[in-house]
Amino acid sequence: MSGKFCINLTCSTDNTDRATVAFVVANAAVASDKHTLVFLSIEAVRLSQKGVAESIHEEGFAPLKDLMSSFIEAGGEIFVCSPCFKKRKLDENNLVEGALIVGGAKLVEFMSEGCPSLSY
Amino acid sequence: MIEHSHEWDAGDAGCGELVLGVRKRLRANPGQVLKLVALDTGALVDLQAFCNMTGHEMLAVDAVTRTYWLRGRQT
Numbered sequence: 313m314s315g316k317f318c319i320n321l322t323c324s325t326d327n328t329d330r331a332t333v334a335f336v337v338a339n340a341a342v343a344s345d346k347h348t349l350v351f352l353s354i355e356a357v358r359l360s361q362k363g364v365a366e367s368i369h370e371e372g373f374a375p376l377k378d379l380m381s382s383f384i385e386a387g388g389e390i391f392v393c394s395p396c397f398k399k400r401k402l403d404e405n406n407l408v409e410g411a412l413i414v415g416g417a418k419l420v421e422f423m424s425e426g427c428p429s430l431s432y
Numbered sequence: 433m434i435e436h437s438h439e440w441d442a443g444d445a446g447c448g449e450l451v452l453g454v455r456k457r458l459r460a461n462p463g464q465v466l467k468l469v470a471l472d473t474g475a476l477v478d479l480q481a482f483c484n485m486t487g488h489e490m491l492a493v494d495a496v497t498r499t500y501w502l503r504g505r506q507t
Contacts (some may be wrong), residue, residue, distance in 0.1 A: 394446045394474030404473050409483055415447035415478035 317346040318422065318429040322354035324364060327432070332361065332370040334432040335379035343389040349422055352411075353393040360392040360411040361402055384410035391419060434492055434501045438475070439467035446472030451482045458504030465491065467498040473491050 319338050323330040334350065337403070342348040358364050368376040384390070391414045392407070404413060412418075423429065440457055442450055450470055457466050470479070476493065479500055483490045487505040494500075 392474075394478070396473055397473070398444070398446065411479060413474040414481075415450060415472065415474040417447075417451045417478040417485070418474070418481040421481035424485065 313417050315345070315347050315359040316425075316427040317341040317348045318351060318419075318427050320351045320353060320431040321356040321359075323432065324355050324358040325367065326355050328368045328370050328376070331356065331368060332373045332376050332379065334430075335376060335383055336373060337430060338383050338388055339379060339386065341377070342383060342386045344358065348388045349391060349419075350381075350388065351391045351393065351419055357392050357400060357402060358398045358412075360390070360397065360407050362406050362408055365408070380408065391422075409425060434465060434467075436467040436501060437461060437464040440469070442468060442470040442472075442475075444471050445451050446474055447478070448471070450475060451478060453501065454479070454482065454488075455486070458502060459507070461506050462507045464504055466502045466504065468502060469498060470500060 319334050321331060321334040338348055338350050364379050364431055365377040390411045392411050394413050394415045397413055438461055442453060450472060479490060489503040491501040491503055
């Protein structure tokens with residue numbers, strides 16, 4: 313069984329429920345000793361910017377900022393879709409801790425030997 | 433300075449556009465060194481992953497100018 317787990321997240325402030333649940337599941341995966349990646353694509357790339365997650369606290373869940381911090385502290389990785397980031401003219405000098413801007417090849421490498429994935 | 437046989441200024445190209453362009457040039461010149469300028473923020477990690485998967489070799493990087501020297505694998 314692969315020790316990897318990938319979560320593709322496409323939402324941020326446009327769908328705070330999806331954004332939150334994605335990181336809840338990501339924390340479950342990393343807590344289960346999976347090499348866990350959250351790939352931020354489409355609108356989710358906004359979460360790579362400091363200050364954005366602070367605005368999201370879905371009822372019944374921990375604040376998204378805390379979920380993301382816990383994920384990184386536990387060894388999770390966050391990849392940020394480069395063309396999605398560029399399209400939105402975001403600031404590469406304002407990245408949250410642990411976020412890495414990548415293109416598709418890096419994601420393909422992570423998943424290429426078999427990797428369960430979920431998409432939100 | 434690393435000797436190179438061909439070069440490509442990829443400008444802002446990134447992601448699939450970048451690696452496909454690099455692949456085309458490396459495969460056209462097996463064993464030769466491509467000097468590449470790629471300004472995309474994700475280019476470094478992407479090119480490293482690309483080389484790991486394909487057998488091409490990253491010889492050097494100038495992070496300041498975002499210049500890369502890549503050797504195409506022998507076919």
